Amino acid sequence: MATAVAVVPARRKLARDEWIARMAVVALALWLLVAVALPLWALLSKSFQNRDGVFVGLANYATYFSNPALFSSFWNSILVAAIATAVALPAAFAYAYALTRSAMKAKGLFNALAQIPILAPSLLPAIALIYLFGNQGLLRGLLFGQSIYGPLGIVIAEAFYTFPHALLILVTALTTADARLYESAAALGASPRRIFLTVTLPGARYGILSAALVVFTLVVTDFGAPKVIGGRFNVLATDVYKQVVGQQNFQIGAVVAMMLLAPAVLSFAAERFVRRKQMAQLTAQAVPLVPKPQPLGDGAFLGLCALVAIPIVGILATAAFASLIKFWPYNLALSLRNYNFGNFETAGWLPYWNSLRLAGWTAVIGTALIFTGAYLQEKTRGLQAVRAVVQLFAMLPLAVPGLVLGISYIFFFNHPANPLGFLYGTMAILVLNTIAHFYTVGHLTATTALKQLDSEFEAVSASLRAPFYRTFGKVTVPVCLPAILDIAVYMFVNAMTTVSAVIFLWVPPTRVASIAVVYMDDAGWQGAAAAMAMMIVYTSATVKVLHVMLARTLDRRTQAWRRR
Amino acid sequence: MSGAPFLQAERIWKQFGSFTALADVSFDVHPGEFVCLLGPSGCGKTTLLRIIMGLETQTQGRILREERDISGLPPAERDFGIVFQSYALFPNLTVFDNIGYGLHSRRMKRQQIRARVGELLTLIGMPEAARKYPAQLSGGQQQRVSLARALAPSPSLLLLDEPLSALDARLRVRLRHEVRSLQRRLRVTTILVTHDQEEALTMADRIVVMNQGVIEQIGTPMEIYLHPLSPFVADFVGEMNFLDGMLVAPNRVRVAGAELACGPTDGLPGAGPVRICFRPEDVDVRAHGASAVNAMPVEIAALDFLGSFYRATLRPAAANAAELRADIPIHLQRELDLAPGRLITVSLPADRIRVFARD
Numbered sequence: 029m030a031t032a033v034a035v036v037p038a039r040r041k042l043a044r045d046e047w048i049a050r051m052a053v054v055a056l057a058l059w060l061l062v063a064v065a066l067p068l069w070a071l072l073s074k075s076f077q078n079r080d081g082v083f084v085g086l087a088n089y090a091t092y093f094s095n096p097a098l099f100s101s102f103w104n105s106i107l108v109a110a111i112a113t114a115v116a117l118p119a120a121f122a123y124a125y126a127l128t129r130s131a132m133k134a135k136g137l138f139n140a141l142a143q144i145p146i147l148a149p150s151l152l153p154a155i156a157l158i159y160l161f162g163n164q165g166l167l168r169g170l171l172f173g174q175s176i177y178g179p180l181g182i183v184i185a186e187a188f189y190t191f192p193h194a195l196l197i198l199v200t201a202l203t204t205a206d207a208r209l210y211e212s213a214a215a216l217g218a219s220p221r222r223i224f225l226t227v228t229l230p231g232a233r234y235g236i237l238s239a240a241l242v243v244f245t246l247v248v249t250d251f252g253a254p255k256v257i258g259g260r261f262n263v264l265a266t267d268v269y270k271q272v273v274g275q276q277n278f279q280i281g282a283v284v285a286m287m288l289l290a291p292a293v294l295s296f297a298a299e300r301f302v303r304r305k306q307m308a309q310l311t312a313q314a315v316p317l318v319p320k321p322q323p324l325g326d327g328a329f330l331g332l333c334a335l336v337a338i339p340i341v342g343i344l345a346t347a348a349f350a351s352l353i354k355f356w357p358y359n360l361a362l363s364l365r366n367y368n369f370g371n372f373e374t375a376g377w378l379p380y381w382n383s384l385r386l387a388g389w390t391a392v393i394g395t396a397l398i399f400t401g402a403y404l405q406e407k408t409r410g411l412q413a414v415r416a417v418v419q420l421f422a423m424l425p426l427a428v429p430g431l432v433l434g435i436s437y438i439f440f441f442n443h444p445a446n447p448l449g450f451l452y453g454t455m456a457i458l459v460l461n462t463i464a465h466f467y468t469v470g471h472l473t474a475t476t477a478l479k480q481l482d483s484e485f486e487a488v489s490a491s492l493r494a495p496f497y498r499t500f501g502k503v504t505v506p507v508c509l510p511a512i513l514d515i516a517v518y519m520f521v522n523a524m525t526t527v528s529a530v531i532f533l534w535v536p537p538t539r540v541a542s543i544a545v546v547y548m549d550d551a552g553w554q555g556a557a558a559a560m561a562m563m564i565v566y567t568s569a570t571v572k573v574l575h576v577m578l579a580r581t582l583d584r585r586t587q588a589w590r591r592r
Numbered sequence: 593m594s595g596a597p598f599l600q601a602e603r604i605w606k607q608f609g610s611f612t613a614l615a616d617v618s619f620d621v622h623p624g625e626f627v628c629l630l631g632p633s634g635c636g637k638t639t640l641l642r643i644i645m646g647l648e649t650q651t652q653g654r655i656l657r658e659e660r661d662i663s664g665l666p667p668a669e670r671d672f673g674i675v676f677q678s679y680a681l682f683p684n685l686t687v688f689d690n691i692g693y694g695l696h697s698r699r700m701k702r703q704q705i706r707a708r709v710g711e712l713l714t715l716i717g718m719p720e721a722a723r724k725y726p727a728q729l730s731g732g733q734q735q736r737v738s739l740a741r742a743l744a745p746s747p748s749l750l751l752l753d754e755p756l757s758a759l760d761a762r763l764r765v766r767l768r769h770e771v772r773s774l775q776r777r778l779r780v781t782t783i784l785v786t787h788d789q790e791e792a793l794t795m796a797d798r799i800v801v802m803n804q805g806v807i808e809q810i811g812t813p814m815e816i817y818l819h820p821l822s823p824f825v826a827d828f829v830g831e832m833n834f835l836d837g838m839l840v841a842p843n844r845v846r847v848a849g850a851e852l853a854c855g856p857t858d859g860l861p862g863a864g865p866v867r868i869c870f871r872p873e874d875v876d877v878r879a880h881g882a883s884a885v886n887a888m889p890v891e892i893a894a895l896d897f898l899g900s901f902y903r904a905t906l907r908p909a910a911a912n913a914a915e916l917r918a919d920i921p922i923h924l925q926r927e928l929d930l931a932p933g934r935l936i937t938v939s940l941p942a943d944r945i946r947v948f949a950r951d
Contacts, residue, residue, distance in 0.1 A: 491742070507683060
């Protein structure tokens, strides 16, 4: 048997494709460093420096906190976010409950209607609300003298904007119910009310908490709605913009951005923690709950959903209508005048075409990058330390508000010593920023899809002398195509609708549609602003419809090898 | 087996942090041999297989192929084929493309690939399945395709990681024979990892029994079954009765109030506590009265019908002795009219009783 003792630790030489995988992981880490980590570091250090770049400790923070005009925005943001959460969450819960636990009719329709806000920038509900309740609004009388400009308008616009996000989480939480628990409770003679309080609510409690945190964060970090309808009511998001763009005070701007980042990171961390608990509730043996028809209850749920869906459709319809009439409220004749953007801005339709380019590049490059990155991270091995860095910075963007990332980009790419400075003012920096901003959700989607593949594909390939990239191309990508499409559409729609990520980075030749909405609204061309916002909605909706059709075709084509 | 071994694992250690998965593991595989790595889950057998394949790297030790150290080679350069428990068939590729996957890597011509895949499809008895996708096949068929894919590039060693565990019991038994006869026909050296002792006993030329990262015993199925070298092997392979007793003289033990002749006691102290064991099928219930040799009076506590035989639970007459199990053929039960509550005498053949030290 064994004669010589090999005391030296064994080492294995790396195959060529293993080298390639390692180099790709390093490249991915470097990209995330440039696109996420270094800009955020630039922001952090800027908040501790004076105008000349000298370290001044907490001086900027001291200035900020001692200025009540600035600091009051912090409380304004928290207040508005709390109220908007209190409005959106119960509505979303009732809606989700009706979709998952009742046997009401037209569930598909109501589900689709609830998705409308995702297609629009948050500017759109704000503009529509001004048409309805503004100084010349049709329904102004309903406010009993209250002004829509300020917290009231922000809350309503944000409730509209965040509704589908809360709904998605709550539907998931309520879908994962185990029918056996309900059968046991009923068998033990519990009343429906007691079952709801002792089974339904506890089962969904993490979902509710998670949805609340997501809505809260979205509201605190949203720029579009308060910009349009906030009036003189200042919030953190508008303060950052005013400090940086209005007063060129980058130091205080950096401090406000840090104030914006803090609650976002905190609620992000809490949300991740809560979501993990929610997942742990799922067991493999759970029997899915199938709701039984109850004519009276189902009718009530239908009414309830309609009550929520009507304002959503109403807001969209108002914007669509406003974009199509001559002069609100004096001349309601239909006209396409508002879509002739050249009448209002010299740039004309250019911002729209820029948005298409931005969304297209973000979808194509972003999806390729995100999916390949998630694959490398999930399925190849080695360089554990680098992988830990990748994991951290792939998750971080979800916690970073668009405005914060945008201002960080200014500090980082505009720095005279940065060799990448040439990117400033190009479409490339908008694409870079948008991919980074929406990286995490795509990364999680890709990772989930990849985890469903057999973990031994790579080992089998190696034993068959096939390099990993051949299996990636021949097997992984074709099998994950539905998820890849999901990521691409997500990136496209978000690039179309985002305001906050690009507001600091555009220059006139790269102005995009959502920015044009902000500026035309500012200039008083509200009809044109509504028209441009509607162009964003039409485009996003078209892409979504194409996505559904493409997904169906794909499903039919690949039915032969997909299990059930 | 004679001549030089084809593969040698030499003093292999594997640490995962502070956990030792393999401790000083050595064994040989001869050309054309079918070796089973047998052990409970977590014993390190799969880790050992992955080290041989090159998917994991050992902390210490060497893997030799025909006396050449291959520890430094990546999986693709080892020329080994592997089949996983999940089969890991590519779902979007047809059976033909799955089997041909490794042939493309060898720059074979299209014509050659077609011929080779056809050959393998015939070999596994599925010549009609070329255009089907894995999802359209039964579990057993998927298993065969996965085997064909591993065999297609004619590997010098075939590694099978629990390849039959995902199948139902009846199919598993049938495929054992299929895999074994295929291996014999191709004369491909094979290592199979399993936790199923029946699978190891029926398929292997030699079995390597592993427990907690170390090798407990290496031997033919017969050797492992009849002459287990440790209580673990005795217990893990087949059914076994264990009784505590005292060694009173060489080859004589006192247990449950009886003094019995037993198997070899070499290497044990002259007298002292021991643990003896014997298999249920070796308990002879036909013994008569006091004339019986190596006998022990017992009461039948229970009689469980298991189809072709009864498994009896026997309670020795001596106080505080552990219960025993005995397998009684159904005709013997009828002949002797055995029933719960009856007092009988059983005889235990001395050469079937194995003795281990007890601390």
